[in-house]
Amino acid sequence: MAITMTKGQTGLTGNAAIAIAMKQIDPDVCAAYPITPSTAVIEDFSSFVADGKVTTELITVESEHSAMSACIGASAAGARVMTATSSQGLALMWEMLYIASGMRLPIILTNVNRALSAPINIHCDHSDSMGARDAGWIQLYSETVQEAYDNLIQAVRIAEDKNVLLPAMVCFDGFITSHAIENITLLEDEEVKKFVGEYRADRYLLDTDRPSTYGAMSLPDVYIEFKHQQSQAMAGAKDVVVEIGKEFGRKFGRTYGLFDSYRLEDAETAIVILNSAAGTTKVAVDELRKQGKKVGALRPRLFRPFPFKEIAGELSHVKAVAVLDRVDSMSGFGGPLFNEVRSALYDNEKRPRVFSRIYGLGGRDYKVKDALGVFGELEKVVETGKVETLQKYITL
Amino acid sequence: MATLKELSKRDELLSGGHRLCAGCGIPPIVRLVLRSANGPVVATAATGCLEVGTTIYPYTAWRIPWIHSAFENAAATISGVESAYRAFKKKGRIPEGREIKFVAFGGDGGTYDIGIQALSGALERGHNFLYVCYDNGAYMNTGIQRSSATPYGANTTTSPAGEVIPGKQEWRKDLTRIVIAHNVPYAAQASPSNWADLSKKAEKAMGAKGPTFLNVMSACPLGWYTKSEESIKLAKLSVDTCYWPLYEVEDGVLKVTYKPKEKKPLEEWLKPQGRFKHLFKPENRHILDKFQARVDLEWQRLLDLDGKRV
Numbered sequence: 001m002a003i004t005m006t007k008g009q010t011g012l013t014g015n016a017a018i019a020i021a022m023k024q025i026d027p028d029v030c031a032a033y034p035i036t037p038s039t040a041v042i043e044d045f046s047s048f049v050a051d052g053k054v055t056t057e058l059i060t061v062e063s064e065h066s067a068m069s070a071c072i073g074a075s076a077a078g079a080r081v082m083t084a085t086s087s088q089g090l091a092l093m094w095e096m097l098y099i100a101s102g103m104r105l106p107i108i109l110t111n112v113n114r115a116l117s118a119p120i121n122i123h124c125d126h127s128d129s130m131g132a133r134d135a136g137w138i139q140l141y142s143e144t145v146q147e148a149y150d151n152l153i154q155a156v157r158i159a160e161d162k163n164v165l166l167p168a169m170v171c172f173d174g175f176i177t178s179h180a181i182e183n184i185t186l187l188e189d190e191e192v193k194k195f196v197g198e199y200r201a202d203r204y205l206l207d208t209d210r211p212s213t214y215g216a217m218s219l220p221d222v223y224i225e226f227k228h229q230q231s232q233a234m235a236g237a238k239d240v241v242v243e244i245g246k247e248f249g250r251k252f253g254r255t256y257g258l259f260d261s262y263r264l265e266d267a268e269t270a271i272v273i274l275n276s277a278a279g280t281t282k283v284a285v286d287e288l289r290k291q292g293k294k295v296g297a298l299r300p301r302l303f304r305p306f307p308f309k310e311i312a313g314e315l316s317h318v319k320a321v322a323v324l325d326r327v328d329s330m331s332g333f334g335g336p337l338f339n340e341v342r343s344a345l346y347d348n349e350k351r352p353r354v355f356s357r358i359y360g361l362g363g364r365d366y367k368v369k370d371a372l373g374v375f376g377e378l379e380k381v382v383e384t385g386k387v388e389t390l391q392k393y394i395t396l
Numbered sequence: 397m398a399t400l401k402e403l404s405k406r407d408e409l410l411s412g413g414h415r416l417c418a419g420c421g422i423p424p425i426v427r428l429v430l431r432s433a434n435g436p437v438v439a440t441a442a443t444g445c446l447e448v449g450t451t452i453y454p455y456t457a458w459r460i461p462w463i464h465s466a467f468e469n470a471a472a473t474i475s476g477v478e479s480a481y482r483a484f485k486k487k488g489r490i491p492e493g494r495e496i497k498f499v500a501f502g503g504d505g506g507t508y509d510i511g512i513q514a515l516s517g518a519l520e521r522g523h524n525f526l527y528v529c530y531d532n533g534a535y536m537n538t539g540i541q542r543s544s545a546t547p548y549g550a551n552t553t554t555s556p557a558g559e560v561i562p563g564k565q566e567w568r569k570d571l572t573r574i575v576i577a578h579n580v581p582y583a584a585q586a587s588p589s590n591w592a593d594l595s596k597k598a599e600k601a602m603g604a605k606g607p608t609f610l611n612v613m614s615a616c617p618l619g620w621y622t623k624s625e626e627s628i629k630l631a632k633l634s635v636d637t638c639y640w641p642l643y644e645v646e647d648g649v650l651k652v653t654y655k656p657k658e659k660k661p662l663e664e665w666l667k668p669q670g671r672f673k674h675l676f677k678p679e680n681r682h683i684l685d686k687f688q689a690r691v692d693l694e695w696q697r698l699l700d701l702d703g704k705r706v
Contacts, residue, residue, distance in 0.1 A: 028483040031476060055486060057479040062517030066472035069514065072465050073440065073476025079483055081476075099465050205461040205477055206484055208436040208496060215464035216451035 014177040017149040019044030024192035028079035031059035031070035035089040036122045037174040038112035064089035068096035075105035076214045078204025087114035090128045100167045101136025106159035107167040114174040115362040123363020124174040126327040130336045138168040139304040141274045145182040148172040156196045157244045164237045173276040258307040260299040267296030269378035273324040277366045284371035308344035320353040320381040322374045326360045334391045356391040364395045397596045406431045414457035416449035419624025421614030424588045432598035439499045440474045442506030443467035445537045468510035471518035474500040478523045498525040504545035505535040519578040519607045526601045526608045532616035540619040544569040550671045557674035575609045582608040584644035589632035613640045621670020633665040638695040652702045662688045
């Protein structure tokens with residue numbers, strides 16, 4: 001198939017596009033440690049620093065744990081802060097992810113999804129970011145290079161919103177999106193600069209005239225109140241994500257919401273799936289639609305906070321739903337996305353049948369035929385009214 | 397260098413009323429280091445006695461901007477704060493003429509052990525900050541477990557003086573030498589008993605450009621099984637027995653900053669401490685001898701290097 005490009009478009013890998021977004025955002029501080037497949041983000045960004053294209057102080061730390069620790073220090077000091085990582089790197093940050101969110105620091109992290117060891121594997125699955133799903137970070141997932149770029153720019157505004165003040169993670173698929181070149185429309189530097197504005201914290205460490213204590217010990221008399229406030233901020237972030245997505249659309253012509261619905265209006269069966277595999281699923285949907293089958297797809301964009309009401313509403317008329325996870329939570333009861341979707345549907349008057357399929361771990365290809373296979377299973381569930389196998393691996 | 401009179405006129409930056417134990421060696425160290433800054437200072441502390449004892453919400457003993465994030469990362473955290481400062485300076489967001497100093501505090505557990513990677517990284521990257529390790533020779537905050545700074549032979553809850561094994565079997569890690577190997581502009585060992593020496597070293601460290609380090613002896617009545625009122629006296633004995641030599645390395649040149657007129661036997665420091673009680677049983681005489689021989693050797697090594705480029 002020939003690659004066609006419209007005017008104003010350019011061909012970029014996901015990593016290159018993210019590095020450009022970071023250049024345009026020009027954060028005060030970036031602390032990072034290289035790890036495949038996100039390395040190129042920081043390599044490109046290092047060039048921008050070396051060539052004087054940004055004003056950022058780049059801290060080339062000795063580990064991801066220190067990367068997130070330095071991000072926390074810099075953010076508490078009042079700086080706008082960014083980093084990027086993958087897989088083991090995110091896992092090594094795990095302790096600090098909770099501290100970043102608990103201290104309400106709007107740090108922005110790009111996570112290029114890669115499988116967790118063991119066995120060691122550098123290819124795509126979602127075990128890294130799904131492992132961090134309860135760390136109190138906003139999580140945005142991206143299907144394409146364009147969306148990854150747009151999400152990163154929006155994430156700054158979402159995280160820094162005065163009613164949110166939570167760190168945000170933008171996720172996209174390792175190699176599939178990070179290393180493949182796609183057509184993308186970049187914004188002008190000035191447009192990004194204006195959209196993200198300047199970050200001004202109410203209180204910050206470098207304000208030596210007004211000393212503040214960060215990270216005080218909190219005992220049972222107050223700890224739960226802190227967590228309650230954090231939880232409320234997270235729940236409220238959903239509306240901010242929608243607002244910012246609309247504003248982005250008004251300004252730049254690409255509107256974003258909580259999820260992306262594909263031919264769902266009259267669908268009887270649907271696949272729910274994250275990131276790049278949604279594209280493959282849509283091809284399968286189109287093929288089946290040509291055969292007159294009422295099928296559709298739903299791709300959540302926001303996973304944390306989870307838009308449970310909206311997703312339950314969107315799937316309310318569907319008879320059978322397959323939720324595909326590129327990670328196994330090893331619970332024996334489906335992947336994390338499955339559990340959220342199934343739980344969200346519980347309050348629906350008419351609940352669709354729902355099953356879990358685990359696919360594509362460690363970079364195993366997910367092809368159109370795999371999606372077609374799942375739609376075949378869904379059709380059978382509609383016919384019989386029964387789910388034979390609740391959880392199963394596919395693409396084996 | 398500031399005189400006692402000058403130091404006494406400066407603001408008290410760690411307020412009284414904190415919850416550190418009576419006789420704890422940490423507060424005099426922190427107060428003196430902060431006084432020696434003589435200007436705006438931002439600090440961090442690793443998880444540990446200092447953090448717990450000074451910040452139980454909604455109270456704080458810190459009259460300066462202060463952050464604690466985790467146990468092993470005080471050096472990485474201050475790296476971020478200091479980088480933000482450089483970014484803000486470039487952008488004109490720090491008032492004209494304001495020079496802020498950055499200090500990280502950690503215990504020996506948070507520095508010698510779990511925090512050594514972050515410390516090494518921050519030293520290598522050359523951030524402009526002072527790291528102060530208050531070394532009380534064990535994980536005191538969690539109940540006296542051995543660290544790599546615990547003295548040879550000491551009884552701790554994870555190196556107990558048992559029926560077969562008489563306390564800690566390993567010699568302590570020489571962290572100051574490890575730091576010196578990073579070729580930082582200034583590193584020193586100090587003790588609150590020799591306050592003028594400590595203050596001078598803190599001032600020098602904060603005046604240097606780049607990462608600097610102070611390793612400071614800190615008595616712990618709880619973990620050493622000693623009397624609260626004897627903490628400074630015991631710190632002095634650690635210095636006078638040459639268990640804890642006071643020296644500095646400034647721009648690569650080593651200087652022993654205090655040579656006791658009469659080097660006291662190590663036992664004078666060990667004897668008052670309950671953690672070494674078992675070593676005074678006749679059958680453990682050889683441990684005391686071995687310990688003394690090692691202290692003598694280390695002291696001589698330092699004297700040999702005095703005034704030399706290391």
